[in-house]
Amino acid sequence: MIGKVKFSALALNESFWPLTKSDRFGLPGLPSEFACLLEKFEQFYAQHTSKGRVIKWIFNQGRVEMQVNIPIKKGPRQFYVVVSPLQACILLLFNHKSKWTFDELLLSLWPDALDRRKNVPDKKPDAMFILDEEFLLASAIEPLAGYLKTSPGALIQVGDAAMVEDETATEASRTPITTSETFTIVSQLSKCKIDKKRRALFPYFSLNLLVQEGQQVTNNLLHERGFLIDCAMVKIMKTNKKMPWSKLQVAVVNEVRSFFNPTTQILKRKLEDLIERKFIERDPSDHNLLLYIS
Numbered sequence: 001m002i003g004k005v006k007f008s009a010l011a012l013n014e015s016f017w018p019l020t021k022s023d024r025f026g027l028p029g030l031p032s033e034f035a036c037l038l039e040k041f042e043q044f045y046a047q048h049t050s051k052g053r054v055i056k057w058i059f060n061q062g063r064v065e066m067q068v069n070i071p072i073k074k075g076p077r078q079f080y081v082v083v084s085p086l087q088a089c090i091l092l093l094f095n096h097k098s099k100w101t102f103d104e105l106l107l108s109l110w111p112d113a114l115d116r117r118k119n120v121p122d123k124k125p126d127a128m129f130i131l132d133e134e135f136l137l138a139s140a141i142e143p144l145a146g147y148l149k150t151s152p153g154a155l156i157q158v159g160d161a162a163m164v165e166d167e168t169a170t171e172a173s174r175t176p177i178t179t180s181e182t183f184t185i186v187s188q189l190s191k192c193k194i195d196k197k198r199r200a201l202f203p204y205f206s207l208n209l210l211v212q213e214g215q216q217v218t219n220n221l222l223h224e225r226g227f228l229i230d231c232a233m234v235k236i237m238k239t240n241k242k243m244p245w246s247k248l249q250v251a252v253v254n255e256v257r258s259f260f261n262p263t264t265q266i267l268k269r270k271l272e273d274l275i276e277r278k279f280i281e282r283d284p285s286d287h288n289l290l291l292y293i294s
Contacts, residue, residue, distance in 0.1 A: 153192030
């Protein structure tokens with residue numbers, strides 16, 4: 001308990017909890033209500049752990065439960081929202097003023113963002129966002145604005161007109177948030193799904209961020225598997241000096257089987273790559289016999 005706030009933190013070791021790109025961002029412009037909690041925990045952590053340990057907060061994971069004083073039509077006047085720390089910071093900013101532009105929110109959470117945006121070289125004219133922080137901000141706001149089918153309601157109004165609630169609309173069919181948008185807190189919710197404890201559980205990300213993270217994980221996995229195949233092929237060929245392609249395939253599969261089962265197409269592609277990089281060559285008199293290049 002810190003003041004009147006129930007606060008707990010889970011310390012993770014990055015060796016056992018790999019972080020994605022969207023996990024590795026800081027929030028230098030934390031709202032004061034949030035910053036004081038983290039500062040007190042950091043002081044406690046420093047007193048009870050060995051020197052040299054550094055805390056890096058993950059603001060798009062975790063759970064923040066906040067009381068919201070927005071009436072629900074045919075429902076309670078007060079309820080609780082369960083959001084990510086980043087979404088909680090966005091909602092706390094609306095305590096200071098009722099209307100924010102996208103750039104104002106960006107500047108409040110990342111004070112140097114607009115300067116970095118100006119200095120980005122080779123800007124793509126058709127790119128919706130230039131900075132990673134812009135994409136993270138939009139992805140955090142979209143669930144709060146009711147853009148996801150799994151959102152319990154829409155706390156934030158995008159633009160001057162209220163968003164029309166369409167049960168048949170999909171996340172991909174909604175107009176995405178851009179840097180020219182303005183945001184206000186709704187004065188009343190026409191509907192909001194809450195549980196028996198009067199809590200509304202909001203998704204932490206938009207669909208776009210989940211898709212991007214999935215593509216990143218897939219690309220990293222394919223890269224790591226290709227590296228393992230390269231190492232296995234070179235190791236086996238260096239030991240045997242020459243080997244028929246059929247036996248090399250079996251040997252490589254046995255070498256990496258504990259990690260994954262490579263397909264023949266992947267093995268052929270990696271072989272051609274190693275031939276091009278001058279690690280392996282084909283015997284001029286026998287196309288299926290492979291020679292190691294020392």
